[in-house]
Amino acid sequence: MKGTVILSHGLESGPNATKVTALAAVAEGLGWASIRPDYRDLDASRDVEAVTARMQRALDAAPAEGRVVFAGSSMGAFISGFASTRRDCAALFLMALPVGIRGYSFDYEAAAVPTVLVHGWRDELCPVDAVIEFARGRG
Template sequence: MNHDLPDSTGHCILSHGFESGPEATKVTALAEVATRLGWSHERPDYTDLDAKSGVSRVGDVPARLQRLIALAASAAARGPVVLAGSSLGAYVSALASLHVPVKGLFLMVPPTSMGPMPALDAADVPTSVVHAWHDELIPAAEVIAWAGARSASLLLVNDGHRLNDHVAESAAAFEALLRRI
């Protein structure tokens, strides 16, 4: 889904997590914030890559990363880009920021490691992280340490990995990031 506005403030690429899709609740909430603030946005669909069995238990992560890098490079040629994502979408957003110029990162429940892939790393740009105290997949302590080492904004909520009870708070944190950029 692409919502280009000719005179937009910039462009947001909103990446869904594994076993999710571009219409997922969290990325939809972020898209609504972007639109309201005058940012164009797109929500890439990675479901074809996530369905690849035999690659890894979370789909074809290198191909997902390459797809995002290509989209971000194209968008960066037209103006400021912010990458945002949830879980695996956050992981590839952070890594993509090392390959293309971005103005900011918004990472929800980001994995700090992903099997044989590189550890979570990101460009030195304004970064906001939302994580759940009771995330059953990614220990909060790892994300706290990662965010602290980068002096990233960090919102910790009383929730699990899907952040089901904190979509509005996540959207508000995304809005705060876009307003800072």
């Protein structure tokens, strides 16, 4: 194995969702292990403070040693960036990234590692301009 990809699903989703399932298949086909933590119990509270618990669950899912890539969609992308600042990782793969969550008081952070951003031009929940600004700041 080349390492492990931690695939984090979105807020109203689950570990068997279409996007993370497809990403797991691609990762495994490329020689990576994949782990899809389940955040549905945390998401059910709709409490913005669950963001921190979500990030901790992603970190707990990561193996103690070896290469790790944090990846996710929407809320899963949001917490993947934070997780990358607390555990060494090889890269980030972030889809539909919200660079801010209303009510969550921390500024968005992500490790300075190779990062792929996939985002829709007309995403109403996560405006693309904020993601472009985030990407511009990372060079």
